[in-house]
Amino acid sequence: MSTTTASPIDQLWPTDRPALRNLALVLFGTLLLAASAKIQVPFWPVPMTMQTAIVVLIGMAYGWRLGAATVVAYLAEGAMGLPVFTGTPERGLGLAYMVGPTGGYLLGFVAAAAIAGWLVRSGQGLARISAAVVAGIATIFVLGVAWLSVLVGFENAVTHGVLPFLPSEIAKILLAIAAGVAMFRVRAKA
Template sequence: MNSLATASHSGFSPLRLADRPLVWQVAAVVLGTLFLALSSYVEVPMVPVPMTMQTFAVAMVGALYGWRLGGITITAWLIEGAIGLPVLSGGAAGAIHFVGPTAGYLFAFPFAGALVGWLAERGWNGQRPVLAFVAALAGNAACLALGGAWLAVMIGAEQAFIHGVAPFLVGAVLKSVLGAAALAGLQRVVKR
């Protein structure tokens, strides 16, 4: 039995999308991109990068969908944004966002979601809330590291850390706590 099948049968995901027919998985991608888009509208304006609930949504999609379908869903959402749908931060759209100050964060999202999904498949999920928190925090850290690295190329390492990483550290922890609590609550509901 392959590791994905083993993971799906061990209950890593309360949604069990790996066990569902293709039509369910396609519907999950559509709903996931909608969830990601809605999370983009919850923002605190900051310069040069706004704080949004996107990293929360990215971690949740990864944890609930698994690394493969989560990565596909997040990539689909980014493609929607690149082709002009208003699904990025604050309703932004267009390919220009994939070369500006937010590009590193945007390109980090599929990797972060896949990382959280990969960890969830290995038991870092709602059944173990502390590990779910660490998984979400790792996803947030990946976003900040890759986004900060891209920003450093544009404005220098010190300014990138000051403006593109440090202000988001507390938010990353809080969103990771919220994500772990949501996964643990969902796991309890599904067990009933």
């Protein structure tokens, strides 16, 4: 696969009006993130959403800057009280939800999109895509556990905030790697 600093979206949707295109992409990305938060797939031991996979895919597709900006816009929608997060509005809305137990994971979304986009900026082979996906998702969990540890202690944070999600995260990592490889193959043909 080719190595280039252009993101797949830059190559697939070139434009002389990037601000308008980027606004459309941010809106699409926030809708995709909200949908991925609301759709739950039955999985053991906890139901699975596709959010972490979507976050890293947005980062890789849009590039690190636009990917992170998209996630920031998504968080801003949630901060304004829109029910875009998993479990909203039942578990609360707005900033109160964001500073609760999932706050670190939400913050990790921004870092994950940036890291995933940054790691594939100069190469899109299987190893680079795999590293981007794993590093992005690991970042979400590191920041999530750090935040949750303040609230419930480190051992409880790992027991309740990581271990139940490992099986579904492994599945999402594999799906995101496959989707990332397919995305960059399409881009290479464009």
